[in-house]
Amino acid sequence: MFKMIIDTQTGEVTNVELTPEEIAERETTTEG
Amino acid sequence: MAISTFPAPTTGADNWVQISSVTPTAGAATVSFTSISGYKKLLLRVNAPQLGSTGTITLTFNSDGGANYDYASIGTNSSPIAVSYINVGATGIAMGTGSTTGPKLNLTIDEVLTSNKKTLSGFLQQMTTSGTANVLTDIKGSYFASAAITTVTLTASTTFSANGTVALYGVAA
Numbered sequence: 460m461f462k463m464i465i466d467t468q469t470g471e472v473t474n475v476e477l478t479p480e481e482i483a484e485r486e487t488t489t490e491g
Numbered sequence: 492m493a494i495s496t497f498p499a500p501t502t503g504a505d506n507w508v509q510i511s512s513v514t515p516t517a518g519a520a521t522v523s524f525t526s527i528s529g530y531k532k533l534l535l536r537v538n539a540p541q542l543g544s545t546g547t548i549t550l551t552f553n554s555d556g557g558a559n560y561d562y563a564s565i566g567t568n569s570s571p572i573a574v575s576y577i578n579v580g581a582t583g584i585a586m587g588t589g590s591t592t593g594p595k596l597n598l599t600i601d602e603v604l605t606s607n608k609k610t611l612s613g614f615l616q617q618m619t620t621s622g623t624a625n626v627l628t629d630i631k632g633s634y635f636a637s638a639a640i641t642t643v644t645l646t647a648s649t650t651f652s653a654n655g656t657v658a659l660y661g662v663a664a
Contacts, residue, residue: 460650463519467510467659468526474516485520485648 505662507534512658515540515651522657523554523644530661533600535643537586539593539655546649548594548618549583552609552640556582562632564615569625576628583646584611587618587626593655594618598630600640604664609634 460482461474477485510530515522522540527533535550542548551560558580565575578585586594598613610633617626634640643659 460520461516461518462521462523463513463516463651465511465513465522465524466526467524468528470511472513474519477520485646 505532507660507662510659510661512656514653514656515645517543517651517653519647519651521644521646522651523642524659525642527603527641527643527659527661529664531601531604531664532662533603533640533643534660535596535598535600536658536660537594537596537598537645537655538658539595540645540657541593541652541654542591542647542649543652544649545591546647547588548586549646549648550586550596550598551583551644551646552600552634553636553638553642554644555634555636558582559635560584560632561635562611562630564628564630566615566626566628568627574626574628578632584630584632586615590618591652592619596630600634603661604639606637609636609640 461476464473464475511524560581560583561579562584563577568574586596595616598611601610612631615628615630645657
């Protein structure tokens with residue numbers, strides 16, 4: 460699972476893996 | 492009767508430019524426009540980004556998940572029955588619940604660069620929800636923050652599939 464990040468200054472699109480902390484936060488704040 | 496005349500466009504009128512437009516990558520949990528700078532107004536156009544499995548999509552600014560979003564929407568569903576939603580102190584702007592069908596949103600964001608609360612105005616077709624299909628609403632709201640908006644994020648509770656588009660437009664300051 461990753462974050463899609465679009466840099467609006469450069470137009471660069473990168474996909475960054477979620478950290479364990481971010482995954483844990485998603486599990487407590489979102490429905491699924 | 493005199494011939495009607497229309498006022499000429501005024502100097503300094505809003506000139507919207509496209510900042511970015513993407514189709515979410517399959518498997519992405521979030522789609523974020525970052526490093527936004529130099530725009531006094533923003534327009535977010537969300538055109539049916541679908542999810543790989545049933546879930547929700549939520550809009551936030553500046554990666555702020557605090558209770559800083561107030562918004563109300565009123566409209567109709569396909570029955571048709573009038574519907575209205577009021578959310579005070581929300582942690583983001585929800586675009587419907589429990590579906591894979593992507594929402595459609597045209598949302599104008601003002602006060603982007605000022606220290607005032609950010610004002611939100613637009614149209615939302617919610618994600619299709621069982622029993623309340625095709626919920627079409629006007630949406631108005633505020634994002635309570637003094638900092639300029641530099642990041643706009645859509646968060647899926649599941650993950651996106653490679654469908655639809657998410658585009659950001661702006662008016663230069």
